[in-house]
Structures are given as structure tokens and as C-alpha cells.
Amino acid sequence: MFGALELGLIYAVMALGVYLTFKVLNFPDLTVDGSFTTGGATAASLIIAGVNPFLATAAAIGAGLIAGYITGLLHTKGGIDGLLAGILTMIGLWSINLRIMGKANLPLLREETVFTPLRENMMLGTWLSIGILLAFTLVLKFAIDWFLTTDLGLSIQATGNNQQMIRSLGVNTDNTTMLTLALSNGFVALCGALVAQYQGFSDISMGIGLILVGLASVILGQAVFGSRTIIMASLGALLGSVIYRFIIFLALRAGLDTNDMKLTTALLVVVALLLPRWGFLRRIPSLRNRGNRAPARPLEGTVDTPDQMAGAAAGTPTSTGKTEG
Amino acid sequence: MLKIDSISKTFFPGTVNERKALQDVSLELDESDFVTVIGSNGAGKSTLLNTVSGRLPIDSGSIRIDGAEVSRMPEHKRARYLGRVFQDPMAGTAPDLTIEQNLSLALRRGKPRGLGRGTTKARREHFKDELATLELGLENRLKTKVGLLSGGQRQALSLLMAGFTQPRILLLDEHTAALDPQRAALVTTLTEKIVSSGGLTTLMVTHNMEQAIALGNRLIMMHEGRIIYQASAEEKKNLTVETLLGEFSKLKGASLGDRALLN
Ligand SMILES: Nc1ncnc2c1ncn2[C@@H]1O[C@H](COP(=O)(O)OP(=O)(O)OP(=O)(O)O)[C@@H](O)[C@H]1O
Ligand SMILES: [Mg+2]
Secondary structure (H helix, E strand, O other): OOHHHHHHHHHHHHHHHHHHHHHHHHHOOOOHHHHHHHHHHHHHHHHHHOOHHHHHHHEEEHHHHHHHHHHHHHHHOOOOHHHHHHHHHHHHHHHHHHHHOOEEEOOOOOOOOOOOHHOOOOOOOOOHHHHHHHHHHHHHHHHHHHHHOEHHHHHHHHHHHOHHHHOOOOHHHHHHHHHHHHHHHHHHHHHHHHHHHHHEEEEEOOOHHHHHHHHHHHHHHHHHHHHOOOOHHHHHHHHHHHHHHHHHHHHHOOOOOOOHHHHHHHHHHHHHHHHHOOOOOOOOHHOOOOOOOOOOOOOOOOOHHHHHHHHHHOOOOOOOOOOHH | OEEEEEEEEEEEEOOOOEEEEEEEEEEEEEOOEEEEEEEEOOOOHHHHHHHHHOOOOOEEEEEEEOOOOOOOOHHHOOOOEEEOOOOOOOOOOOOOEEEEHHHHHOOOOOOOOOOOOOHHHHHHHHHHHHHHOOOHHHHHHOOOHHEEEEEHHHHHHHHHHHHHOOOOOOEEEEEOOOOOOOHHHHHHHHHHHHHHHHHOOOEOOOOHHHHHHOOOEEEEEEEEEEEEEEEOOOHHHHOOOOHHHHHHOOOOOOOOHHHHOOO
16 A cells, blocks of 8 residues: 555656656657666666765666657657657667666665665655655656746747747747657656665666556546646646556456556556547547647637637648547 | 848759749838738748748748848747748647737747746736737636637737737738638737737738738739739829739739639
8 A cells, every 4th residue: 555655656756757748748758668767777776886876866867868858859850750769769778778787687685775764764655755755746746837837838838739839939849849858758767766766676677668657647647637737737647646556556456466567557548548439538538639739629608609610720730639529 | 121032932843743832032121011912822922921931941042131141040040030920820829828828938939938937927917918909808818728719819819929029020821811701800900900009010911802902001912933013102002902903814824713813
């Protein structure tokens, strides 16, 4: 129980990163699987080399920033499709991660980590550790909320919302895209570093499939908390991660083993994406229709008649998705 | 102010799909000139505006704004000179952001964007004053997401966003075409108001001849990538739809069925 809560909160850091790319930037970034491990690998090998665990964690963030930036470069300057750019970085990172670690698995037994103070005082798995982790993730969440409402943050939101418009207002969308991808993967790598230290080892395959975990968290959070405002959407990502861990926890309780969790996660995401098709939980569809930048149907009463709207929207290539209706 | 010097633009050159969208076009706008642009479908009107804004690179020629050569400048850098409103009401605003956030984005057009608050109290007051001039009641809906506004409201907002930062040049591409007549009239009125109160140098594409005659101090007609008729400020005062139709009928290959003539 407490373990699931702690894990949920730690992985919430990654969910916040995924929220930045998937929801804010509207960019399906698959770098995550690689950059998560990069974070874990960087932190673990530095800690083993005797570096202060907090410094090692900071270095992991730096590595993640670079990884995200590379995906951004491939996509913006190289003109490579976003999905493919992420995959390329992710695959390339596999070798780099192995180089960083020197071998496939780095145990952190008896090493000093950021969790050592908690562990030594027997406070892991108590409300205290959960409170600390919650406070930490909330600080990150509020940092994102604040950032997204600055002039720079607004231009990032607009980049994900209407590139043509924000470019016509003088924003270099290549830069906002690269910046957001870097930040997002910084969060993801931070999460990887924390997970490695929490579980006591870094492993070359620790990141596999994590993009789905991040997605599941964002979608679950959105289903529960909605996404009307940034404050709610980022809170949704954070708590979605906790909800996800509970579902996994329950699935394990129900007799599934850890090897079944990838399939469970995939099914969870599929179900969450398909539910709105069946007329239930209408708040979710925007993720499935990722390419749909046009808004959902406007509220009645505030707008022209539908015919007029249809006429007005006739020039929009991104037509409204079927599920919106 | 704006000096377009024999620019050309060909799409898909050397292929069967080759389209000469602009052929040796020259045009000069002085401070506070308001030029309306008419012409048949595919005449190159949008292409002309898109090359000025930097959305499309030109093949040859030069474009100067305030004496500065801008034809190699990327779109986002040219934005500091230009306010733009697109034909599609969805194109000029970010639907998931609020009215005040959209205005904040427009307020920083062409300026560096840092970590200052996007919507400060002072900005909000300024936005309220500006929105009040639209007389659409939007000043009371600063926190409404723009995606919830009607096409006409969004277009009015786009116009405000393009004009309230005093761009050197305002580019309007059939910005009333997607609206029903009533809302189109409203946006046209707002256009006049914003252009005249700011003394903005404006290039406006329309396919409505009456509108093209009624607005602005100069008029150009385009056909097949060329400017084929120009009315100076003097000539434009006495210009009628008949004169324009006459000019148009002189062209071989132009059909009276063209959309531009049906209005
Ligand atoms: N991005 C593009 N790629 C290829 N061809 C284009 C592109 N944009 C315009 N064209 C072609 O260039 C020519 C001029 O198009 P343009 O859009 O400038 O016409 P227009 O005068 O704005 O017409 P309309 O009144 O229909 O808007 C047309 O033949 C068009 O097919
Ligand atoms: Mg056009």
C-alpha cells in the first residue's frame, strides 16, 4: 500500500514530464523510454563513483535535458517525424546507457542515495516519506504551472495549440519545441534517477514501456480531474500516476505477476482511449485525436449556429474528431 | 514603407504541376497606405501576402520593409514588422488559451519572451480597454477560452491582436470571407476602425469588389501571378464595380464565372 503510494509519487515526476510533451506541446515523445534509463544510469554510476547523490541526481537531469534536446533537434532542424525522432533517440540511448553503466545492471547496495536518510530512520513506507514525496512532486507541479503562465510558457502552450498563429507572432517554434522536449526529458531522467535510488539498482531495461506508464497516468488523471485548466491538468498527471500504481497494485494482488504488467498497462491505455468512443468519459478523447488541434465543439449559446460555425471552419484542415460529438 | 521589387514565386518548378504563382510583381506602399487586392481564384493574392510575411520564400526579387531587406528573414523574425489576420477564423488564435492569454501572446509580438508573468494586472486593464473597442462584450470574458468564441468573435479578436501593437504593416487575407454577411460587416467595420485609428499601412485581400472599393485608398487587381491593374488614390475615389469589370474583361482567359466577379 505505502509502497504503491511512494512509487506513484516518484513516477509522478515522469508523468509531469509526459504531460508537458503529450498534452502541452501535443508531441508524442517516445524518447522517454531511453531518457528514463539515462537518468537512472547517470545517477547510479556517479553515486558508485562516490559523487554526492543529490549532485548525481542533478547530473541525471542534465543528461535528460540533452536527450530531449536531441529529439527536438532531429524533429525541428532535421524535419524528422516526431514519433520517429523520439524512437531514434530512444534506440540510440540504449547504447549510451550501457556505456554509462558499463554493464547491464548497477546495484546501489550500501551506497548513499537521496533516500538513505529516510531509509536509515525507518521512515520509508510511512506517512512521513509519503508526505515528503508529495511535497516534492507538488513543488514540481507548481513550478510547471507557473512556468506555463509566463510569456515563454504561453508561447510553448501556443506552439502545441496553433503553430501557425504563434509563428506569426514572432515565436521560433523550433526553439519552443526543443525547449519543451528538453524540459520534459529532464523530468523523466530525474524520475529515472529517483527510481534507481529507491529500488537500489539501475538496469538497462528499466525504461522499457515507460512511455505507456506516463501516458496511462496522464489519461487517468485527465479522466478524473479534467483538463480545463493547467492547474487541474498537471494535478491530474500527478495523481494519475498514483492511481495507476494502485491499479497495478491491485492487479498484482489479484494474482497477476510483474511480467504481466506491461500488458496490463497497454490494456489500461487502450481502454482509457476507447471509453469515450462508447459515449462514456467524454473528457478523454483529445489524446486519441492528438492531431486535432481545433477545440472541442463550442458551448451552445455562446456561438453562432452550427451551420455558421461549419462554414467558418470549412478552411480548417484539422477537422473536429468524430468522438467529440 | 513596404517595397516589393519584381518578386517571383513558382511552385513545383520544372514539373507538370508547375504553377507560376507570382511573376515579376512589384508594389510599393507608403506610410498609412491601405491597399485592397482583388483578383480571380489562384491569381496569387495569398501567395503575395505569404511571401511578404515570410511564410513562403521567394525565388527572386526583393522585399523591403522600412528599407530593410527581409526576403531572407525567417517568418518568426519578420513578425515584428507584421500584423496578420488569416481567412480561417481558427488560424489566428490559440483555441485552448484564454482571451487574455492570446492577447498577451500578441502583445509580445516580435519581442523576447521570458519568465515574466503572461497576464499581469496592468496588461489586463489594457486588454479590457482594447476589447471594449470591439463592442462585443469580450472585455468581460477575459478568462474565456478562445475556442468557445464564435467565428466572428474570433476574427474580431484576431484583428485586434494583429493591430493593437502597431505593426509596420497589416496583412489581411480574405479575413471576412468565412463569416456570414452580418459578421463579415462587423469585422469590416472593425477593420476600418483599427486601421484608421492606428494609421496602419495595410494590404488587404478581398474577393468582394464593393468592399475593395469602399475600403482603403488604393486598389490593385491581380491575375495569373501579375498585377494587371492599379488604381491610385485619385483614381480610386471614382472607381466603380463596372470599371473593374471592364478591366477584367480585357483579360483573355478570364471568365465571368470567376468567384471574384460574383460579389
Ligand atoms: N503551398 C502551395 N503549394 C503549391 N501551389 C500553391 C501553393 N499555394 C498556392 N499555390 C498555387 O499558386 C497559385 C496562386 O495561389 P494563391 O493562393 O496565391 O491564389 P489566390 O489569389 O489567393 O486565390 P484565392 O482567391 O482562391 O484565395 C494557385 O495556382 C495555387 O494553386
Ligand atoms: Mg487566397
